Amino acid sequence: MSTTATKQQPEITKWASKDGEFRRQVSSFRDFVSRDKNARFAAEPDRYHLYISWACPWAHRTAIVRQLKGLDKIIGLSVVDFLLLDKGWKFSSSEETPGAIPDNVNNANYIREIYFKANPDYEGRFTVPVLWDKKNATIVSNESSEIIRMFNEEFNDYIDEDKKSLNYYPENLRKDIDELNEWVYDTVNNGVYKSGFATKQTAYENHVYPLFKSLDRIEKILAENEYLVANTFTEADIRLWTTIVRFDPVYVGHFKCNLKTIEKDYPNILRWARQIYQKAGVADTVNMHHIKHHYYESHSQINPTGVVPVSNGPDLSKPIIKS
Ligand SMILES: N[C@@H](CCC(=O)N[C@@H](CS)C(=O)NCC(=O)O)C(=O)O
Missing domain, CATH: 3.40.30.10 (Glutaredoxin)
Structure with missing residues (x-):
């Protein structure tokens, strides 16, 4: 050894x-x-x-x-x-x-x-x-x-x-991006983990409600804007997007984040998710087999059988409907 x-x-x-x-x-x-x-x-x-x-x-x-x-x-x-x-x-x-x-x-x-x-x-x-x-x-x-x-x-x-010229952290938007990143990181990116890995009811509930409060807040932003900050595609979008892609197929079930789903309850987040998925090169970075099998087969304390659910979540390659 x-x-x-x-x-x-x-x-x-x-x-x-x-x-x-x-x-x-x-x-x-x-x-x-x-x-x-x-x-x-x-x-x-x-x-x-x-x-x-x-x-x-x-x-x-x-x-x-x-x-x-x-x-x-x-x-x-x-x-x-x-x-x-x-x-x-x-x-x-x-x-x-x-x-x-x-x-x-x-x-x-x-x-x-x-x-x-x-x-x-x-x-x-x-x-x-x-x-x-x-x-x-x-x-x-x-x-x-x-x-x-x-x-x-x-x-x-x-x-x-x-x-x-592609710049996902432009100087003039840094303050707004940083501000948004902070609450999105805490309540959404990390919020799903804090909900899902909680081993006490209160710990879980302390995180799952703020998570959906933040998703509601994001839905409102995206109802009026194409992207999260200043209608511009920035790192704030990229950072949130990787959580949203995993939300319905993994976090709703595996991490018990099940008050709502992206597909049924967040039409503007869904539209935005499709828009990013359809940018050249982005779809190549999404491997749903790795995503689903990682969570459902690695965390045996949450899913001891290792059975992996069949749905991949919303079809992000579908044409974008702007509301
Ligand atoms: N702060 C890190 C977090 C990375 C992280 O937590 N990665 C997880 C996978 S999603 C990991 O590698 N976990 C392995 C472990 O904790 O043993 C970052 O954003 O780069």
């Missing part, structure tokens, strides 16, 4: 604290890729590699921005198996698990090996996404909200001309 395997790590199977509340760990690698050529992590083509899970909503954000900005040509991608079991995220071949992409950079079998390569004393959780720097052989960042900001701007010298 390797030394890394004997380290004390938080148990993957235990999601909630004693009080029944789920608390997400703060990401620990927080460096930034910079367009400045002298920076430690300077932007360069074929230097950085992105590790994701198609199932994970946080990793999904990074896959979307990589695709929209045309960074797929200069930033490599590995995709873990959808099953998250005791040793954490694992790599599989695409024959074993269609949609998986093995690690051809570090040749790891598990994501944890990448964390230990970057820091042999690492004691946190082994989460995706991970942005890896091949030159320094280390992790730049494991925080999706910061990886999408790097992808948005720092690689512009190396991408196609038509993609350079």
Whole structure:
């Protein structure tokens, strides 16, 4: 057994604290890729590699921005198996698990090996996404909200001309985007997890009602606007969207977020979700098999039978009806 395997790590199977509340760990690698050529992590083509899970909503954000900005040509991608079991995220071949992409950079079998390569004393959780720097052989960042900001701007010298002007965090909208991100993160992106992983009734109810209050608030915004902030497609939309895509097929049932559904009760959120799904490249980042099988087969404390429901949620490829 390797030394890394004997380290004390938080148990993957235990999601909630004693009080029944789920608390997400703060990401620990927080460096930034910079367009400045002298920076430690300077932007360069074929230097950085992105590790994701198609199932994970946080990793999904990074896959979307990589695709929209045309960074797929200069930033490599590995995709873990959808099953998250005791040793954490694992790599599989695409024959074993269609949609998986093995690690051809570090040749790891598990994501944890990448964390230990970057820091042999690492004691946190082994989460995706991970942005890896091949030159320094280390992790730049494991925080999706910061990886999408790097992808948005720092690689512009190396991408196609038509993609350079795409800016999902424009200077003049930053304050409004930040403000919206804050409550959407707390009550929606993380709200579904806090509801679903709660192990006490009060903990669950403390999060499920605010979640739907926020969805109602979002529905109102989208009744009058095409996008969340200033009628402009921004990172605020991308960050919320990965949760909405998973909402009906997974969170309604698996996480007990069942006061309403997107398909039946939120026509404007549905219209907006279709609009984003139909942007070039975005549909390629949605792997509903990985999404459903991850949640329903990995969280045995919630779904011990591992049976996966049949519906994929609303058909997002349908023509958009504007109300
Ligand atoms: N703050 C992180 C959160 C990432 C995260 O929690 N990823 C989950 C998957 S959805 C994960 O990898 N969990 C594995 C674990 O906690 O063991 C981000 O936004 O990048």
